[in-house]
Amino acid sequence: MLAIEASNVVKSFGDFTALKSISLNIRKGEFVAITGKSGSGKSTLFYSLSGLDVIDSGHVLVLGNNIHNLPQEDLHDFRNTKMGFVFQFHYLVSELTGLENILLPAKKKNLHKEKREYALYLLDYFAIAHCKDKLPSQMSGGERQRVAVARSLIMNPEIIFADEPTGNLDSINSEIVMNIFREINLKNKTTVILITHDDEYAHLADKEIRLKDGEIESDISHKK
């Protein structure tokens, strides 16, 4: 069963073609790292696969849904329930506490009361229970990012999209966050798509797709 099936995806910015007819398959429950040098098209592929950005041609099926053909309302709903996002920057709402930030996706569906227990569990699980009532400005960088990861998990998504999630973290916090992704993948069988330029973290993944100049340079399996 495929989590993502991309065929001949092309994305250009003016005269510059960022993705040159990319085709790839990602199975459900797979941990995939997309790597490559700066400007190789990693982030563009990430946004194209997640439906955050439109593509010029080709198609992307996410859990069997043509993500670029979904009506806007359905796309929002799909992102809310099936996908979780973690970015390099935490994007926490500065006026909300750690717990409120985690529950933000659930609030959209009016499920915040039901999800409260799970949010508290995530806080505890990620060793940030003390951040429950703290504002982002009162947290460390690692804590903020862990809150952001918890937020991406609150709706039990089937796919986690993580774009350089350790980019702003020190090595200790980076390792903590990466271990969390690995655990989520192993424990919940959640598909994780990780954008990174760090070979060490890429090796944690089941598969590494390396991009170069908008094309897939290599597709290596690290499965032991």
Place this chain on the structure above:
Amino acid sequence: MFELAIKYIFSRKLQSLLMLIGVAFGCGGYIVFTSIQTGFQNFLKERLIENNGHITIRSREDYITTDSLAGVFFQGKNIYWITEPSGKRSHDYLQSAWYWQKRLEKLPYVVANTRRIEATTTCSRGSFSRSIALRGIDPVNEPKVTNIAEDIIEGKLQMLSSGNNMVIVGVELLKFLGAKVNDTINIINPDGHVYPVKIVGIYSSGDRRNDESLVLGSITTVQNILESPGKITKIVVKTVDANKAALFAQELSHYSYDRVESWDQVNVNFLSMTKQQSLIRQITMFTFILVVSFGIYNVLNMMVHQKQREIAILRSIGYTSADTVILFLLQGALISIAGGIIGLVIGYVACSYIETIKLPGRPMMVVWDIAIYMWGFMLVVTSALLASFLPAKNAGKLSPIEIIRRTE
């Protein structure tokens, strides 16, 4: 979105407070200005109506021109005037006062009517003399049409009927003449004949012009003084609705050639002045509310700019464009409603205080009308909502991917 909107409002306390103060004072200011001005205009309007009724009927004046005579003496001929005819053809007195009164009694919109005879003459006492407005009234019917009886501070209107040559004199005129009640003063008619009259009451309206010149007598007394027995110069009418007086006057004007005028037609200058006052107030309030609205627009616009990253994440975790519009629109709505409610209280408290301020002769006139409060509230809330709409719409238009690309 509601909770987040509240959090956003409280996270920027100073900006939110300034917006709130602007809206509150916009609403309160509208209420205070409108209540005072409407109160003052109503006061003046009542003074005009209470002295002269809703409609007056008097004889029409015709001015003589070349055309007036051409059809009478020189039919079909070309006339070259050496000296063009001029002058005025009129009756000082109503020719058909009795007919008018019978007709008016039958009309459903006429509450009451009364006759008057008026003239400008002179009165004197000792070496003091002054030009006066001599008014002969019907002491029984006059109070049904005007509030003149309420301005009699000594004596009673009915005392004018107790005998001939009794008058009620304006308080300032009385002072000028150095007279008091029960004294006798002389009234000199236009032919120079002197009539002694007895003062039986004092009139004080607060209008200095009236108080310095008005002398009231019965119709018979004034007819005797003017040597015009049986003559009436004016019929004053009270209708069921002063605001429809012009309409009623137009209908009455079809009955006769006499001049029929409503109180607002007679006081057209006063009305244009009040309209001008209202226009100035509206322009002032519009400018003030515009400034407040610009303030709200600027604060929210800045907030949308500062919150771009958060808008991006909201959109990527499933919130729609409409959700972000609502988020910012809610902030405008909450601040404007809270400010509007505070404004209502400010307006009420300020009006209550202003009403206690004493002016010479009368307190400050403040009108208490729920419609003014509703309008004030609606006006500021609507303006604030409109001012919030543009920033909110801009927030809805933001593309999350553009923001993320810029940030990463």
